[in-house]
Each structure stands twice: as structure tokens, then as C-alpha cells.
Amino acid sequence: MSSGEDHWLDACVAAWRNEKHAVERYLAAGGNAMRRLRDSEVVALNAKYSVDFFSPGLDLVNIALQQDSQDVLLLLLPKDAAQPPATGKEDMRQAWLDACMACMNSDLTPIHRFLRGGGSVSRRLLASEAKELNRNFPSCFNEGETLANLALKWDNEAVLSLVLANVTEAGDTKDQDVNGRAPEEKCQGREQQPVEEECEKAGIPYIAADHSYRESRSDSLGNHQLRRLWLQACLAAYDNSTNPITAYLEAGGERNRALTSQDIDSLKMSNCFRVGETLVDVALRRDSGHALACVLGETFVPQKKMCSRDSTYSDQLRSQAAADMDNLWLDACVGAVLGEREKIMAYVKKGGDLSRRLKAEEANLVNEESSVVACSGSVRARETLVDIALKYQRSEIIQLLCSDVVPDCARKRLPCHHFVMEASAISKEINANLELSVGSGLTKEMPFFQLNFAIPRELQSLPHDLRTRSLNEIIDCEARDTLEDENEPVINWCQALLPQHKLYPLYNGGMGDCLLHSASLVLAGIEDRNMAWRASLVRVMKTLDLYSRWREFRASEAALLGYRADDWQWKKEWSELIRIAGSPKMSLEQTHVWALAHLLRRPIIVYAIQNIRNHRNEVLGHAGHQGIYIPFLLDKSECCSDPLALAYVRGHYLGLVGEEKDVLTPTTLLLPITMHNGQRLPVQYLYDVERGSESSIIREWLRCRSVNGVACVEQSYNPRSARPEACQALMRRYVEDLRQRMTNPREDDESAGGDTIVEATL
Numbered sequence: 001m002s003s004g005e006d007h008w009l010d011a012c013v014a015a016w017r018n019e020k021h022a023v024e025r026y027l028a029a030g031g032n033a034m035r036r037l038r039d040s041e042v043v044a045l046n047a048k049y050s051v052d053f054f055s056p057g058l059d060l061v062n063i064a065l066q067q068d069s070q071d072v073l074l075l076l077l078p079k080d081a082a083q084p085p086a087t088g089k090e091d092m093r094q095a096w097l098d099a100c101m102a103c104m105n106s107d108l109t110p111i112h113r114f115l116r117g118g119g120s121v122s123r124r125l126l127a128s129e130a131k132e133l134n135r136n137f138p139s140c141f142n143e144g145e146t147l148a149n150l151a152l153k154w155d156n157e158a159v160l161s162l163v164l165a166n167v168t169e170a171g172d173t174k175d176q177d178v179n180g181r182a183p184e185e186k187c188q189g190r191e192q193q194p195v196e197e198e199c200e201k202a203g204i205p206y207i208a209a210d211h212s213y214r215e216s217r218s219d220s221l222g223n224h225q226l227r228r229l230w231l232q233a234c235l236a237a238y239d240n241s242t243n244p245i246t247a248y249l250e251a252g253g254e255r256n257r258a259l260t261s262q263d264i265d266s267l268k269m270s271n272c273f274r275v276g277e278t279l280v281d282v283a284l285r286r287d288s289g290h291a292l293a294c295v296l297g298e299t300f301v302p303q304k305k306m307c308s309r310d311s312t313y314s315d316q317l318r319s320q321a322a323a324d325m326d327n328l329w330l331d332a333c334v335g336a337v338l339g340e341r342e343k344i345m346a347y348v349k350k351g352g353d354l355s356r357r358l359k360a361e362e363a364n365l366v367n368e369e370s371s372v373v374a375c376s377g378s379v380r381a382r383e384t385l386v387d388i389a390l391k392y393q394r395s396e397i398i399q400l401l402c403s404d405v406v407p408d409c410a411r412k413r414l415p416c417h418h419f420v421m422e423a424s425a426i427s428k429e430i431n432a433n434l435e436l437s438v439g440s441g442l443t444k445e446m447p448f449f450q451l452n453f454a455i456p457r458e459l460q461s462l463p464h465d466l467r468t469r470s471l472n473e474i475i476d477c478e479a480r481d482t483l484e485d486e487n488e489p490v491i492n493w494c495q496a497l498l499p500q501h502k503l504y505p506l507y508n509g510g511m512g513d514c515l516l517h518s519a520s521l522v523l524a525g526i527e528d529r530n531m532a533w534r535a536s537l538v539r540v541m542k543t544l545d546l547y548s549r550w551r552e553f554r555a556s557e558a559a560l561l562g563y564r565a566d567d568w569q570w571k572k573e574w575s576e577l578i579r580i581a582g583s584p585k586m587s588l589e590q591t592h593v594w595a596l597a598h599l600l601r602r603p604i605i606v607y608a609i610q611n612i613r614n615h616r617n618e619v620l621g622h623a624g625h626q627g628i629y630i631p632f633l634l635d636k637s638e639c640c641s642d643p644l645a646l647a648y649v650r651g652h653y654l655g656l657v658g659e660e661k662d663v664l665t666p667t668t669l670l671l672p673i674t675m676h677n678g679q680r681l682p683v684q685y686l687y688d689v690e691r692g693s694e695s696s697i698i699r700e701w702l703r704c705r706s707v708n709g710v711a712c713v714e715q716s717y718n719p720r721s722a723r724p725e726a727c728q729a730l731m732r733r734y735v736e737d738l739r740q741r742m743t744n745p746r747e748d749d750e751s752a753g754g755d756t757i758v759e760a761t762l
Contacts, residue, residue, distance in 0.1 A: 009045065013045070016053065016067055018064075018068075018069035019071075020071045020072050020075045033076060034059050036056070036058060037055070037057065065144055073144065076144075092117060092119070097129060098110035099111045100141065103150035103151050103159050104150065104572060111147065122146060125144060125145045125146075130143050130145075146163075147163045148163045148164065151163060230248055230257060231266055231267055232244035232563060233248035233249075235563060237279045238272060239561075240283075243573055245279065245294045255280070256278055258276050259273055259274065267562065280295050283295060328352060332352065337392055354384070354385060358383050360381040362381075363383070366379045414527075415733070418733075422730035425729070426526050426726040427528075427530065429726055430520065431532045434536040449600050449601055450640045451718065451723060452716070455657060456735055457662065458739070459659070459738065460659070466741060470741070476505045476507040479649050479652070480504070488609060488611065490607045490649075491607050491647065494710050497710070500661070501658060503656040503657070503658060503671075506518065506522070506655040508655070512584070512587050514587075514652050515646075516596075519644060520533065522644055522646070523644070537581045541595050544598055546594070546598070549687060550574065550594075554570070577592070590625060593606060593629050593646070597644075598631040601639040602639055602640035602643060603629060603639075603643040603644070605628050605629075607645070608626040610675065610677075625648040628683045630685075641703055645657070658717070663721075664719050666716055667717035668714055668715070669716075669717065670714060671712060671714075672711065672712050674711050683697055698713070
């Protein structure tokens with residue numbers, strides 16, 4: 001072994017023991033402070049000192065940080081070591097913090113921005129910076145960590161590659177042109193400004209990255225760890241999650257790898273997997289749309305995927321029971337161009353919104369698929385189906401959209417859509433309530449969080465045909481049929497509760513925002529169009545300590561499936577959930593339902609199908625969305641005891657409401673908390689010690705009753721006169737419209753399609 005190798009190993013031991021002399025000797029000999037331990041070195045050190053401390057990938061700073069070796073840290077990290085040259089700009093510090101956060105979120109854009117702005121890849125986190133980042137993500141960041149350290153901690157190969165690729169390019173920003181692009185021709189044949197000079201000017205000891213580390217890390221990953229990632233990816237494809245699949249693919253795993261009998265034995269789920277299946281096979285069999293998109297290498301934005309329309313991907317998604325509404329929308333636009341009415345019918349029968357407008361990327365896709373038509377110009381953004389049909393003179397499509405052939409379920413006339421001014425007034429007041437919700441209990445200044453929207457009583461006085469049509473305009477007919485399926489009913493299965501306590505799923509077209517739209521509809525009859533709920537939801541997830549209870553609950557679920565996750569993996573998943581909560585059009589999940597219960601300060605009951613089935617109606621597994629979500633972290637005295645009722649079907653959240661019994665007196669609706677098979681709905685996010693006490697917990701938070709042996713909870717509806725004035729105004733306008741339609745039914749028939757088209761074309 002060479003003297004340089006001896007100095008390196010001695011320095012590692014010295015950092016472990018807090019002895020700085022050997023570290024100084026190693027650095028004086030030209031040693032690389034960012035050099036990382038390899039497998040052979042780890043084996044030698046652990047065997048020599050009879051410890052299990054050293055592991056592949058550690059550098060001197062990591063060793064000193066883990067052992068709290070203050071003398072070595074002072075040597076490696078002087079007080080100004082992590083501070084770049086004074087630029088007088090606070091935005092450089094913010095860019096640095098954003099880049100550190102990006103290492104956790106797998107987002108390369110902030111890192112590119114930091115490096116292009118003159119940031120150094122050898123910069124390390126100060127104690128104050130780590131403390132600031134840990135306010136939102138506790139114990140995730142440590143003093144002295146570099147971007148490379150963070151990328152390794154979060155196992156982000158893409159970030160690590162970017163950092164290592166830029167370690168010698170710190171001076172390139174001076175050679176960039178006015179557009180921010182580095183001219184490659186000028187860089188060729190000319191030495192770049194060395195990083196050593198930059199660090200020397202700033203008074204920072206030069207720390208160069210070890211370029212050979214990435215290859216050694218890939219080698220040290222080994223078949224054992226890759227196989228572990230492979231098994232976790234298989235479970236993720238089964239459960240429709242994406243993080244383990246991403247970790248497996250980033251580690252170099254093959255998408256076409258097939259399950260072996262040994263793999264299935266290790267998973268301990270022989271009934272759920274089959275020999276020879278790939279990740280795509282598992283995802284397709286389980287109808288796991290998120291996992292399927294992740295395996296296929298696409299950035300999946302639920303219900304809004306517009307990145308690709310290649311036939312393979314589209315065929316795979318359309319083979320699932322839950323059809324992709326965005327694909328149907330694009331097909332309908334192509335059908336309007338080509339005059340293919342069957343595509344229009346397929347879209348409207350699925351509840352498609354006739355007033356929907358094309359986005360720019362959607363218009364490009366439509367133009368590509370309908371390129372055979374060259375007349376009248378191309379399809380443009382902001383156009384509706386009617387606009388397209390008029391442009392291409394498709395009279396048969398216009399007649400179709402205006403005729404009674406279009407199903408009633410396709411003509412949605414929610415009160416908030418029809419009376420925009422009244423809905424806007426309600427929205428402003430709800431936004432004010434959201435600002436007050438975090439950090440304070442329910443008060444008289446927050447009336448909207450104690451409301452429940454109900455289908456107006458005036459509908460009952462309409463003639464049967466008109467009542468049916470009016471009801472179908474505000475509910476999701478297809479979802480109702482699925483939820484009331486006679487073989488596996490989810491709602492309205494208890495005859496003792498019908499018809500007085502019947503539930504109706506309100507329609508909402510908020511693809512990706514359906515959870516927040518449905519909650520807003522159930523509260524006040526409007527949708528969350530300005531995305532104010534997302535910002536408040538993020539604030540709740542950052543302010544309240546939801547993480548500890550969430551982690552214990554998720555760890556228990558993982559243990560039942562036979563696998564476990566490390567602390568950094570849980571923190572990464574939690575940070576991803578927060579990121580999704582703040583991203584418009586990103587579909588929310590169970591955790592966000594629980595966070596929403598804290599935001600609204602009231603329990604939420606979710607009714608969902610018990611079993612996941614494929615397109616052949618075969619049971620593939622158990623669904624876990626149904627249950628009772630209680631705001632455990634809030635005081636019961638500061639919360640409303642009236643639960644919010646939601647349904648989850650076809651990957652879509654819908655609000656559940658009842659009918660108004662009397663406009664002058666309060667209405668009480670009974671919500672069953674048992675399923676049709678007699679099992680009680682689970683209480684979500686319990687601590688392990690709370691399991692078995694579900695009945696007492698439900699009684700503490702909700703008002704319980706029993707009807708013919710069926711356990712129920714009460715949900716109260718305020719009389720119409722006791723609701724906020726903005727809600728009363730919206731209901732008055734809607735009721736007036738109903739009475740006008742009852743007085744002139746023929747006029748309503750003629751205007752049903754025309755109103756939609758006028759609204760769509762304005």
C-alpha cells in the first residue's frame with residue numbers, strides 16, 4: 001500500500017477519534033478532502049479496529065460529523081468555509097438553499113440556477129442554514145454537508161451526476177453569452193479558471209470532488225442492494241406508488257427485469273405476483289396508473305398527462321378500467337376536426353365538460369394527429385369543441401352538441417358555474433376563513449367550516465322528468481352507478497336509511513384538484529378555482545406535527561407488507577407529499593385527506609370501493625382509501641363534530657351530500673360508518689397503541705347513532721336562513737332558475753344545449 005493510501009486511512013481514523021494531526025498531514029500531502037471510502041477500505045478499517053462504523057461513501061467531514069469530532073471539523077470547516085465571496089446579493093444565498101432543497105426533491109432546475117449564478121459545488125451548509133432548512137423538514141440537513149453529500153443521502157443519482165460534472169466548471173459563467181448559454185466553441189482549447197483560485201480568493205480551502213467515486217459507488221451498490229430496490233419497486237407497482245420505482249431505475253435497474261420464484265418468495269406475497277411479470281405487467285394488472293407512468297419513463301401528472309401520445313402508452317392506459325379523461329378530450333378534439341361523432345360521444349358520455357378549452361400543448365397534439373386536414377388553418381389554444389366544429393364547418397358535430405342526443409349527464413349546470421358572481425363572493429369569504437384556520441380554533445368568524453351543502457328541497461317539487469334532468473346536471477351519474485353497484489355497494493346500501501338519508505355524489509371536473517374541489521362543494525356548493533386551498537394545505541402540513549403520526553402509521557402498513565424503510569426515505573416521501581400539495585393539478589392522496597381534516601377542523605369520512613378490479617372485473621387487491629380521517633392534532637373543543645362526506649371512485653374524489661328536508665329547520669343526515677358486509681370503516685392514522693380503541697375514538701369525535709343495528713354518525717345541515725348571506729344568494733338564484741325551468745319546460749329543453757355552447761364560445 002502506498003504512503004498516500006496510508007495517509008488517507010490514517011486521516012479517516014483520526015476523524016473518527018477527533019485527532020486532527022493525521023488529517024493535517026494528509027491534506028498537506030495533497031490529499032483530497034472529499035475522497036470517499038471504498039468497499040475494500042471499509043472492510044480493512046472495520047476489521048482492524050473491530051467496529052462496524054465505517055461504510056462506503058463516507059468522507060472526512062461525514063465521519064467527523066457523525067462522531068462529533070469538533071477539532072477535525074474546525075480544521076475542515078473554518079467559520080467562513082461555506083460562505084462564498086461577498087456579492088451583496090441575498091438571492092445567491094436563497095439560490096443555495098433552494099439547491100439544497102432540490103437535492104431532496106430530485107429537481108435539477110434550482111441546482112442549475114445556483115451553479116450558473118456562480119455558486120460553488122464545494123460550498124457547505126452553515127449551521128444557521130441547516131437550521132433554517134430544518135424548520136420545514138426536521139433533521140434532514142446537517143452542518144457541513146455539500147450538494148454531493150445531500151444527493152448521496154437522498155440517493156439522487158441525477159443530482160450527484162450534475163454536481164460532479166460541474167465541479168471543474170466554476171469559471172464557465174464568465175464565458176456565457178448574453179442569453180446565459182456557454183459557447184462551446186470558445187471553451188474548446190482554452191483552460192477554464194481553476195476552482196482553486198476561486199476558493200483561494202474567498203479564503204476557502206479547496207475541496208475537489210472525487211470523479212472516480214460515482215463509478216466506484218455504482219460498483220459498490222452490488223447485486224444485493226439492487227435486488228432490494230427491485231423488490232421494493234415491485235411492491236410499489238402493486239400499491240401504485242412511485243418513489244421506490246424511481247430509486248430502482250436511478251440505481252441502474254432494468255425496466256424489463258422479470259420476477260423469479262425467489263423474488264416472489266422474498267416478497268412473501270405469492271398470491272399477488274406471478275413468475276415472469278415485469279413492473280409494467282404488475283402495474284397494468286393492478287390498474288396502477290401512477291406506477292405505470294413512472295416505469296415508462298414519463299413525468300406523470302394525474303388526469304393531465306400531455307407529455308406523450310404514443311400509441312403504446314395510450315393503449316396501456318386505455319386498457320384500464322379508469323379511462324384517461326385527457327385522452328378522451330384529445331380524441332374528441334380530433335373528432336371535431338375530422339367529423340367523427342363517435343369520439344365526441346365517447347367524451348361526453350364519460351361526463352366530459354363541453355366548455356373545456358384547449359391548452360397550447362394540447363392544440364399541438366391535436367394538430368399532429370389531424371394533420372390530414374389542411375383547410376381553415378390549425379387548431380389553436382383556448383378553443384372549445386364548438387369552436388373547432390365551426391372552424392372546420394362540421395355541421396353534424398354542431399348539431400350533435402346542440403341536440404338531445406348529448407346525454408343529460410354531459411350537461412353540467414352546477415350553481416357555482418351558472419351564477420359566477422355569487423360563487424365568487426362565497427370564494428372570497430372562504431379564503432378569509434382559510435387564513436384564520438391554521439393556528440386558531442373555530443370561531444364565529446369562520447362559519448363556512450361548519451356548513452354542509454345540500455341539494456335544495458325545491459327539486460322535489462319539480463315534475464319527475466325535469467327533476468331527474470336537474471339532478472343529473474349536478475351529480476356524477478357514472479360514479480353514482482359504481483358506488484351503488486348491487487354486488488359491492490358503497491353508499492345507499494342500507495334500506496333503513498332510505499330515502500331520507502340518501503347520498504348523492506356531486507359532479508366536479510377538477511382533474512388533479514378533485515379532492516379540494518369536492519370538499520369546497522360539500523361545504524358551500526362552489527369549487528376551489530383560485531387554488532387557495534392548496535396553499536393552506538401546505539401551511540397545515542408544515543405547521544402541525546403530522547409527520548410523526550403519519551410515519552408510524554405508514555411504517556405499520558409497510559411491516560404488514562413485509563418491508564421497511566429508512567428514516568431518510570420516510571422524510572423524502574413526506575417532503576414529496578408537501579411538494580405535491582402545493583403543485584396545482586397534482587392529484588392528492590390519503591395523507592392530504594387527513595391534512596385537509598386538520599385544515600377544516602372537522603372529521604372526514606371517505607367511502608370507497610373495497611376491492612380493486614381489472615377490466616375483466618377480477619379482484620386484484622384491497623383498496624385503502626375508505627375510512628374515517630380525524631384531526632388528531634387539534635383540540636376537540638376547537639373542531640366541528642359534523643363530518644364531511646367524500647367518495648373515492650375511479651381515482652377521483654367526489655363530495656357526498658343529502659337532500660334538504662326543510663328550508664326553515666335544521667336537517668340531520670345519518671352517515672353509516674359500516675360497510676355493506678358489516679365491517680366498520682377503519683380509523684386512519686392511528687398510533688399503534690390506539691389500535692383496538694376505534695369505537696371510543698369515534699364516539700369522542702362524532703355524534704353516533706344506531707339504526708337497525710347499523711352504526712351511523714350525525715351530520716347536521718343549517719336551515720337556509722342561518723347560512724352566510726353569500727350562500728343564501730347563490731341558493732336563491734339557483735332556486736329561481738329551477739322555478740323558471742318548471743314554468744317553461746319546453747323553453748328549457750331548447751336552451752339546454754344552447755346555454756352550454758354560448759358559455760363555451762364566449
